[in-house]
Amino acid sequence: MKRLLFITFLLAGCSPSINTSLKSNLQNPKPDWLSAKPELSGFYTGVGHSAKMGDNNYIQSAKKSALEDLVSQIKVNVSSTSLLTQIDNNKEFQEKYEQIIQTTAADEIQEFEQAGAWEDELNYWVYYKLSKQRYKEIKDQQKRNAITLGLDFFTKAKEAERNGEPVVSLGFYYQGFRAIEKYLDEPIRLEYQGKEILLTNEIVAGMQLLLDKISLTVDPKELMLNRRLAQNDLSVLARATDKATRKAIADLPLAAAFEKGAGDVFPTYKTDANGQVKILLTKISSRDMEQTVGVKIDMMNFVGQTQDEIYSLVAQKMVVPKAVVLMKVQRPLVYVTSVEKSLGVQKSNQQITNRIKNYLANSGFEFTDDRNKAELWLDVDANSERGAQSGSIFITYVTAVIKVSTARDNKEIYATTLDRIKGFSLDFERSSQEAYNKSLETLNNDKLPELLNAILQ
Structure with a gap:
């Protein structure tokens, strides 16, 4: 009897929460579209979800997710006669194009x-739906407007070409593109001047034919350069002309970049009234003996400040006029003098000097014992001095003066000081060595890149 009363009491105690849960589910039942992906005839559908976490904007997040889900159902079907098929042999372009269209579709x-x-x-x-019929009507109207605009620009392009x-x-x-x-x-089939054309194909073909008529040259084609560009009388002139008439082409956008080697070259240009422009090379940072800079028509200049990923993909497929400057780079010869002491005594191992020489050698410099043959003069003067002693700890300081000058006229190019770099150990000799080791760290981290940059200017 007691057991029966206990069970009855337990059930009575639990029943309010069970009833509350049931009541809650009855008041807020899950809709059918949450149980299975909704398939609504004549509609694209999308379901989005967001967790309620902190103060995040979960409603907007869910709406964005639903829209992306809806858009994912709208497929890009590539026609066998479309431009995509003609320029894309391995489907790589098509895949990128579909990704771009899919990404922008949600915004539009x-x-x-x-x-x-x-x-x-x-x-x-949240659950979204979009009428397939209405979507088609909107897209068809947008397409008609786009074709009208594209044809207008195509006509203007042909007229400018004739002029x-x-x-x-x-x-x-x-x-037009x-x-x-x-x-x-x-x-996109339409009639133009009495014949049927595929507009997109004609636009791209028109651009390519126009590019094929342009000649781009550089003078000189080959240069002998010193890595220290300040020592060069550097002048590279790019020139654009019409292949048939030899007429100069003004305002043509060009782009320049290293194709082999590395350095700093001003990237973008426009030809002047004579179809010419000077290419500005400010630094050679590679140690390669032969390096090249390519100059070509800058097809992305026509885009302006906006981004156009689709056009960028098509432009990469075009054959663009290009000229190449071959640069044969001479390695500067360096003459070295150095004095490195430890506590006033000449060191057998010239640590600082050797570290600088290794760095310069790896950067494409060579060394000579004949100052008359050298272009640069590197001078290192370093010494350590005793500091304080605290119990069994001995402190030593290293000071090093590093200078780079022109070998012929002794004109200073770079100078720096490693000022009182501290080392400590169990005696002065070992603390002096420790100070030199720390000097190398300062040299590597701060001074060597600075030195190289000063030399190459």
């Missing part, structure tokens, strides 16, 4: 609607 999609939302204490879900204005023509070609770049996956 219109007239989707919220079909539901549900939340509990920890989570929030002998290649740079203007390339700009209009780009604007920009207008219809979201439709590279399908052929």
Whole structure:
């Protein structure tokens, strides 16, 4: 009897919470679209979720997730006669194009609607839908507008080309491409001057044909250079002309970059009224004996300040006029003098001098014992001095003066001092060695890159 009363009491004690949970579930039941992915005839659908964590904007996060889910159902179908198929043999371009279109679609999609939302204490879900028919109508209208704009720019590009204005023509070609770049996956057939054309294909082909008519040269094609550019009479002139007429092409955007080796070259240019521009090379940082700088038409200049990932992919497929400057780089000869002492006594191992020489050798410099043959003079003067003694600890300081000058006229290029670098050990000799070791750390971390940069200016 007591056991029966206890069980009855236990059930009575638990029943309020059970009832509360049941009541809560009945009041806020999960919708069907949470149990399974909604499949609604004639609609694209998307479900998004976000956890309620802290003060995060979970509603916006869930909406963004739902929109991405919806957009993922809208596939890009590539036609066999589209531009994508013609320029993309290994499907790599197509995959990148589809990714870009998919990424931008969420920002541009219109007239989707919220079909539901549900939340509990920890989570929030939202359900979007978009009419396939309405989506098609919107996209068709956008496409018609894009084709009209693209054809207008294409017509202007052809007119500029006939007028002998290649740079203007390339700009209009780009604007035409920009207008219809979201439709590279399908052929845009229309009639132009009495014949049927594929507009996107014609725009890209027109740009390529125009590029093929441009000649780009550099003078000189080959240079003998010293790594210290300040010692060179450096003048490289790029020139753009029409292959057929030899007429100079003004305002043509060019780009320059190292193709072999490394250094600093000003990246972008525009040709002057004579179709010429001077290429500015300010530093050679590679130790390679032969290096090259390529100069080519800057196709991305037509984009302006905006980003255009799709056009960038297409531009990479184009054959662009290019000229190459071959630079044969001479390694500077360095003459070295040094005095390194420990507590006033000449050191057998010239640590600081050897570290500098190794660094310069790895950076493409060579050394000579004949000052008359040298271009640079490196001088190192270092010594250690006794400091205080505290019990069994002995303190020593190293001071080193490092100078680099021109060997012929002794004009100072660089000078620095390692000032009282402290070492400590069980006697002065060992603390002196420790101070020299720490001097090498300072040299590596701060002074050597600074020294090299000063020499190469």
